[in-house]
Amino acid sequence: MAITDAPRGAGRATPNAIESALAQFDRAADHLDLAPETRAILRVPKREWTVNFPVSMDDGHVEVFTGYRVQHNMARGPAKGGIRFHPATDLDEVRALAMWMTWKCALVNVPFGGAKGGVTVDPRKLSQNELQHVTRRFATELQGVIGPEIDIPAPDVGTNAQTMAWIMDTVSMHAGYTVPGVVTGKPVGLGGSEGRADATGRGVMFTAQRALREAGIDMNGATVAVQGFGNVGEAAARLIHEQGGKLVAITDVGGGVANPNGLDPAALKLRLSEHGTIAGAPGTEPIDNAGLLSADVDLLVLAALEGQITANNADAVHARVIAEGANGPVTPDADPILADRGIVSVPDILCNSGGVIVSYFEWVQNLQSFAWPADQVAERLRQVINGAYDEVSAMRQRDGIDARLAAQAIAVARVAEATQIRGRYP
Ligand code: GLU
Numbered sequence: 001m002a003i004t005d006a007p008r009g010a011g012r013a014t015p016n017a018i019e020s021a022l023a024q025f026d027r028a029a030d031h032l033d034l035a036p037e038t039r040a041i042l043r044v045p046k047r048e049w050t051v052n053f054p055v056s057m058d059d060g061h062v063e064v065f066t067g068y069r070v071q072h073n074m075a076r077g078p079a080k081g082g083i084r085f086h087p088a089t090d091l092d093e094v095r096a097l098a099m100w101m102t103w104k105c106a107l108v109n110v111p112f113g114g115a116k117g118g119v120t121v122d123p124r125k126l127s128q129n130e131l132q133h134v135t136r137r138f139a140t141e142l143q144g145v146i147g148p149e150i151d152i153p154a155p156d157v158g159t160n161a162q163t164m165a166w167i168m169d170t171v172s173m174h175a176g177y178t179v180p181g182v183v184t185g186k187p188v189g190l191g192g193s194e195g196r197a198d199a200t201g202r203g204v205m206f207t208a209q210r211a212l213r214e215a216g217i218d219m220n221g222a223t224v225a226v227q228g229f230g231n232v233g234e235a236a237a238r239l240i241h242e243q244g245g246k247l248v249a250i251t252d253v254g255g256g257v258a259n260p261n262g263l264d265p266a267a268l269k270l271r272l273s274e275h276g277t278i279a280g281a282p283g284t285e286p287i288d289n290a291g292l293l294s295a296d297v298d299l300l301v302l303a304a305l306e307g308q309i310t311a312n313n314a315d316a317v318h319a320r321v322i323a324e325g326a327n328g329p330v331t332p333d334a335d336p337i338l339a340d341r342g343i344v345s346v347p348d349i350l351c352n353s354g355g356v357i358v359s360y361f362e363w364v365q366n367l368q369s370f371a372w373p374a375d376q377v378a379e380r381l382r383q384v385i386n387g388a389y390d391e392v393s394a395m396r397q398r399d400g401i402d403a404r405l406a407a408q409a410i411a412v413a414r415v416a417e418a419t420q421i422r423g424r425y426p
Contacts, residue, residue, distance in 0.1 A: 203354020
């Protein structure tokens with residue numbers, strides 16, 4: 001499991017995740033001329049939980065962990081969104097991530113609201129046994145909060161298919177029967193969908209390919225830098241490489257590697273599994289995050305954490321196209337600086353939506369007790385994400401706005417419509 005600890009907006013004060021999410025929402029609400037009461041409803045989470053729970057560690061001592069689950073909106077269906085294990089996770093970050101999930105699900109038109117969860121923990125410092133106990137106890141604290149018709153978690157930074165298997169098993173033990181639909185991103189042998197593990201990276205590849213094409217660049221032969229080599233970055237790098245993209249720089253939590261003649265993602269994956277980082281891989285030069293973000297490349301894939309490109313470093317970016325594989329990697333104060341310099345961004349809620357699109361497919365397969373083959377999953381993912389890309393392009397051109405505002409406005413309009421049609425209870 002690789003997570004990236006890149007500094008968040010280091011230097012001059014820049015918006016944090018929740019400030020960014022709210023600034024983006026306000027911009028979309030202004031563009032849509034949203035009614036004040038709808039704006040007030042959508043600006044805040046519907047429900048949120050903070051849980052503190054003890055876990056017996058391997059050496060016998062007891063540690064108290066803090067976890068969060070925020071359900072931002074459920075107007076269009078059950079809440080949906082990942083669970084993050086990261087030392088810097090806090091309630092405000094989870095609030096922002098939950099709001100972004102609401103817009104993401106609405107943009108790609110899957111019948112879900114938005115949620116997110118997190119535990120403040122560095123999973124790299126825990127044994128598998130300790131991780132399992134943290135996960136099972138957190139899932140127990142969320143009893144009644146999560147469920148196939150209420151709120152469906154999935155992997156995020158620092159969690160993976162094994163984490164989802166533990167949550168599914170814990171919920172099933174309490175229910176007294178197997179509840180596969182309570183989480184997505186499970187192992188395939190446990191009702192997970194074919195293609196889910198790669199889905200976010202595959203969506204990044206599809207949308208980056210479209211954006212490059214619009215900029216007159218073929219992915220085949222394009223130079224590419226990737227920040228992050230975890231759930232999203234590794235798959236994106238591999239699939240972009242398969243399309244002929246030339247990977248010239250990649251960073252992860254332990255450092256970074258560069259080679260102007262191209263990097264081999266399979267060799268780096270092996271290096272990661274053996275050394276816990278890609279740094280120091282043979283035949284590569286070291287590169288740090290600042291070097292990667294300012295690399296002169298056709299495509300920069302941001303697949304780490306939020307707040308990576310801010311007003312402080314946007315001037316240094318030299319990529320032609322940015323693909324936002326992470327949530328919130330570019331802050332609102334950086335957007336106009338990048339736009340002025342002619343740099344095109346594929347916004348996060350579009351670019352990284354492949355994960356939740358295939359999560360939706362997994363949930364549907366679980367409810368139907370029927371598994372789809374891998375090629376069908378990949379083809380349906382391609383259709384849904386390309387359809388969303390087309391809608392964003394059409395709105396961008398029609399209203400003369402940037403892709404982020406177009407994506408947010410489409411999403412907010414859908415959630416606002418559902419809210420208005422449902423009316424108010426009581
Ligand atoms: N954590 C992923 C995201 O941020 C996936 C969420 C899901 O599949 O529910 O989109």
